[in-house]
Amino acid sequence: MAEIILHHFDSSPFAEKVRLALGLKGLDWRSVEIPMVMPKPLLTALTGGYRKTPVMQIGADIYCDTQCIAVELERRFPRPTLFPHHSEALAIALSQWSDNAFFQPGAGLSMGTNAALPEDILRDRREFFNFLDFATLERQLPHLYSQFRAHLQLVESMVSDGRQFVLGDVPGWLDILAYFPIWMCRGNIAKADDLLRGLSLLQAWEQRVKGIGHGRFRVLAAEEALAVARYTQPVAVAEICEDSWPDLSENARVVVSPQDYGAVPVEGSLLRLTHSDIAIRRESALTGEVVVHFPRLGYRVETA
Ligand SMILES: N[C@@H](CCC(=O)N[C@@H](CS)C(=O)NCC(=O)O)C(=O)O
Numbered sequence: 001m002a003e004i005i006l007h008h009f010d011s012s013p014f015a016e017k018v019r020l021a022l023g024l025k026g027l028d029w030r031s032v033e034i035p036m037v038m039p040k041p042l043l044t045a046l047t048g049g050y051r052k053t054p055v056m057q058i059g060a061d062i063y064c065d066t067q068c069i070a071v072e073l074e075r076r077f078p079r080p081t082l083f084p085h086h087s088e089a090l091a092i093a094l095s096q097w098s099d100n101a102f103f104q105p106g107a108g109l110s111m112g113t114n115a116a117l118p119e120d121i122l123r124d125r126r127e128f129f130n131f132l133d134f135a136t137l138e139r140q141l142p143h144l145y146s147q148f149r150a151h152l153q154l155v156e157s158m159v160s161d162g163r164q165f166v167l168g169d170v171p172g173w174l175d176i177l178a179y180f181p182i183w184m185c186r187g188n189i190a191k192a193d194d195l196l197r198g199l200s201l202l203q204a205w206e207q208r209v210k211g212i213g214h215g216r217f218r219v220l221a222a223e224e225a226l227a228v229a230r231y232t233q234p235v236a237v238a239e240i241c242e243d244s245w246p247d248l249s250e251n252a253r254v255v256v257s258p259q260d261y262g263a264v265p266v267e268g269s270l271l272r273l274t275h276s277d278i279a280i281r282r283e284s285a286l287t288g289e290v291v292v293h294f295p296r297l298g299y300r301v302e303t304a
Pocket of ligand 1: 012014036037038051052053065066067262
């Protein structure tokens with residue numbers, strides 16, 4: 001099998017989710033560092049325009065969004081599982097909590113209180129994070145602190161009966177979901193120590209999740225990742241489920257875009273449309289033929 005290539009940057013909280021998943025599974029992977037702001041020409045050549053971080057590449061298959069990446073890692077490398085106690089559906093449902101309700105006040109606090117953020121990143125994220133009102137951000141800070149602190153309390157409660165991990169003795173994707181906004185908080189939010197003070201069970205659990213590590217990785221140049229795509233064939237298999245909306249056939253020209261922020265449309269020829277995933281074929285001189293994968297939940301598919 002082709003190597004796992006993660007396109008990411010160190011300070012990305014969503015990329016930290018995938019680095020921990022790779023660690024939990026004890027995998028070897030290659031690391032391509034991508035720019036923190038647009039333009040990202042060597043990344044968008046692979047994705048067809050999708051700009052968010054992270055993106056996983058295996059050969060000529062390109063996986064966008066941490067939900068899609070987690071499910072694909074589990075499919076290809078089932079043991080140890082990311083979803084103990086049959087928790088895959090529960091974890092995907094709860095990613096709506098962590099990726100939105102928990103992450104968003106944390107992102108607001110990061111933007112509003114991290115004085116070290118360079119101006120080009122602030123400028124980019126003002127456009128990108130459409131769930132934040134930057135004009136009133138200063139005034140919203142007390143509310144954002146209150147919301148983030150209330151989510152931290154939920155995490156403290158999840159482990160308050162003395163369990164090691166959210167579902168019991170073994171870690172999984174649910175732990176990673178609950179952990180990554182806290183990882184972002186530690187790195188970015190002024191008053192992180194105040195927010196976390198007194199949450200002793202959360203802090204002990206946080207150390208256990210951190211201890212999962214990132215697996216073993218070696219750096220790869222972005223140009224080499226493009227060459228891997230060019231010289232490999234995609235492995236994705238066609239599947240259009242009968243009761244899908246919109247009603248489309250294989251090879252239909254479509255555009256796929258996230259329904260939330262960073263909604264850059266990606267155009268291609270439909271290969272997969274199920275209730276859990278979307279995949280489109282694309283071709284370019286830089287990449288050869290690639291298949292770009294997205295989760296179904298949270299993504300819009302329209303005729304091009
Ligand atoms: N739903 C996406 C969200 C990813 C996301 O918002 N990532 C942030 C970074 S942590 C991002 O893309 N920031 C802008 C950028 O990297 O250009 C996922 O789960 O992967």
